[in-house]
Amino acid sequence: MTTYICKCGRRVKKSTDASTTGNRLSGYAPGHECWGCPYAMPYGNYQWDESARTVSRETQGYECRMSKTLTYASEFAGSIKDKCTCRVHSLDFDFLSQVSAWIKDTYPDREIFGSFSKDIRASDYGSDGRYCLTITCTQNLKGIATKRELLGQFFTPNGSRKDMTPQQEMEKILADIKKAKEIFSCTPAQNADAAATMTSPAASSSAAAIPTTSASEAAANGLTPALSPQSSASAPVVPAETSFASAAVPSFDFSALGDLSQQAADADQQFDLHYGAAQDEYMISCIYLARIHALTAKAGRYGGGTWTKWYESKGLSKSSSWNMVKTGESFNGSTIEQLKQLPELTRKDLNLIARSGCAGQLVEAAGDRQRVQELLAQLKAKEYKLNETQARLKSAFIQEQESRDAMNTANAQLEAALADIDGLQEQCAQMSQRANDAEEARIAARLQCQKAEAERDKAEERVRDAEEALKHQPIVGIVDEEEVDRRAAEKAWGLADARNAELAKDNADMKKQIAALNSKISDAAQSDFENANNIAFFCRRAWDTGKGSYSRLVGEDLETTFASLCETLNSIREEAARLCRQPPEYDGGEEDE
Known part of the structure; x- marks a missing residue:
């Protein structure tokens, strides 16, 4: 067993000997001890996003990158006498942003270039636990001079940070972690998107305990209630501000869609009724979300910003909304009555079924619990092999x-x-x-x-x-x-x-x-x-x-x-x-x- 250190100083033992490794944060959501930590980063498989025409990651959870050793001091690495790449190693995101902004403002023509973003990959963290900002310069004498100026601006000649000692940096980073966690713990509603994308059993069970709207409200909207037996019988009362169905949430303006605006508004209302409610209603909300996506694309306003503005108004990220679109489209041929007959499944199971393209078989076997479980076991076996x-x-x-x-x-x-x-x-x-x-x-x-x-x-x-x-001469005088x-x-x-x-x-x-x-x-x-x-x-x-x-x-x-x-x-x-x-x-x- 090897001991690894998180950014907050926490130590975890793992059966690996890699220089860095990920500490999966099970049940990462409001209430988790690491909720809001700025060093928590998503992980998951990458896939092609057809709508955005690019590769996007399907977030499966969050992790903290750990290392065998942990260094808090910011340092400059590389030579200032050549045209090679140099690096800034640091865990202080504020300092990295300051260096990145100085480079951009001082050299807009990119005589030297290095840009810091909090969209961090696992490989950006080194064996000492620090983030590595790579900086390049133009291949001439001016490029070399820019590196010397960067060093003189932020670092001492030996590469140490000017304005802070290593002890002060450690205290600042730990204080930043504590402050971020306190802010997130006080505002859980603003981070519901992150909690919704988690796949852990704890996150699923907590989502299943949130009640949906009443039967009379559902009937008024022309929809049969889809509560599971467990949630309809004994679901506890939850404050209104924890759900997207709160009356305080204003309706979205779909006027840009023209004749399709009323259909989109109806789908938006149904999405609000079911999102964040019982477990099986998550799929219903995905179906309505996919419907809104299709309507915005049909109206030609998909690229005009209506779709993006809508999912952002719900507190959803691009990756989360796209995952829900795919899930909704896979169940698009199912009726609400069929979905009501599904046995209790976790969101991880539902996402697995949606990805596999077996949603139709699942709905057909909705009344046969054993058949559903067999189908789910087959899918899990395939996913395990994958x-x-x-x-x-x-x-x-x-x-x-x-x-x-x-x-x-x-x-x-x-x-x-x-x-x-x-x-x-x-x-x-x-x-x-x-x-x-x-x-x-x-x-x-x-x-x-x-x-x-x-x-x-x-x-x-x-x-x-x-x-x-x-x-031969007489001596006359002596010279x-x-x-x-x-x-x-x-x-x-x-x-x-x-x-x-x-x-x-x-x-x-x-x-x-x-x-x-x-x-x-x-x-x-x-x-x-x-x-x-x-x-x-x-x-x-x-x-x-x-x-x-x-x-x-x-x-x-x-x-x-x-x-x-x-x-x-x-x-x-x-x-x-x-x-x-x-x-x-x-x-x-x-x-x-």
């Missing part, structure tokens, strides 16, 4: 991601080694330049020494000539020219000897430095050799890890994966071949000594 398949795919994806992470780590190590080699080559070039300068100085000193020797030879020649002349020449020669030799000693010392130091650089370059070459060998190891490891999943693929998935694999291997082979075809004099970029 979930099992999805779990295997998710596991394969995680293994593939781990392999990619390992490859990225190897690439980072290779880049670091190449950077070290570049640094050593630059140092070697500097040392070579210094050696050349010293050699030039030595040559100049040698020329000065030779010049001094020539002057000395001339002085000695003059002395010999003077001595010879003195032998000490020899002493003058001797002193000049001694001075010249002294200067030459001192300069030669300095050059000899410089040469000795230079040889030591060149030997040290050669040793470092040799070590770097060995590191290059080991890293190059590791490439094949990591590729083989990635294949061994993912080949089980690969072997289970069929059809288009197999063809797509095989094409991608071949493209990647061919690209690696071509790049390696180009490196092998370098000319014989190519030495990897190192400068000659």
Whole structure:
């Protein structure tokens, strides 16, 4: 068992060893201990939304992303000397919004770009529990300058946040969680949409206990009451403000639909009567909601905003209303009397039946409880197999991601080694330049020494000539020219000897430095050799890890994966071949000594 930490500091043990995992919040609704937490996020399967022409998620519940360790301090990660991506790691949503707003306002032309939104994915949270805001810049010197300005605006040179210490950030985040939960606990009606989308038994049972309208009210609207026996007999009285059927809710203006406005208004009234009431009436409200959706589309006002304004007036989100549309359409051929005969089912069961397209079979077997349960058991078995398949795919994806992470780590190590080699080559070039300068100085000193020797030879020649002349001439007077020449020669030799000693010392130091650089370059070459060998190891490891999943693929998935694999291997082979075809004099970029 591994202990994981929620954002609020709560610790949970789970039988997994992943760096992050989800803590499913069972029964997440008003009254739940985590209700309103800003870090609770929806989970569910993604599907194609035909009306919106995009992929949307079917929210199945809410979870809190947990990690083995939890860091509250906000930090800047990345280099400000290159054009690569940088990141801001933080749990303070206010701070992330502030950074995002500064980027947008300061650089509207997107010399630097990074936008924070509370529509967070599970992968946005890292192994230390923090959210990761990715920031990119343009691939030029101006882009690099924008990163430096961002760092100076919000962070210290070492990447720590300027205006708060880690302890202050932790206290603020915990206070934000507490405040948000208090606000949501005081206003449950505003969050009824979130509670309605939950699939837990607790949420379903609580919904089933809410009474519907009276029989006389239903009769006045031309509808037979659809209360279950349990709810009609002993349902407790609930305050009016907890239901959408409250008289305080104003009717919606459907005048934009023209001739269809009255039909939409009637459907709206029936929706209010049944939404939030007994369990089987949830399906009735879905049928009327689907009818309103169809009427707005038929009137041509679907894209004009009438549909969106209507479901927002009911406190519904886009995903929740779309789920109810699909449920209502699947039961659209059923009558209210048939739905009344259904045995008590949870909303999770009803949604499963609606998704499976077996609503007609369910209604036909409404009077046969055993037949309904058999049908439901078959659907659950199919869903279990589907979930099992999805779990295997998710596991394969995680293994593939781990392999990619390992490859990225190897690439980072290779880049670091190449950077070290570049640094050593630059140092070697500097040392070579210094050696050349010293050699030039030595040559100049040698020329000065030779010049001094020539002057000395001339002085000695003059002395010999003077001595010879003195032998043949009487001594008239003494001129000490020899002493003058001797002193000049001694001075010249002294200067030459001192300069030669300095050059000899410089040469000795230079040889030591060149030997040290050669040793470092040799070590770097060995590191290059080991890293190059590791490439094949990591590729083989990635294949061994993912080949089980690969072997289970069929059809288009197999063809797509095989094409991608071949493209990647061919690209690696071509790049390696180009490196092998370098000319014989190519030495990897190192400068000659």
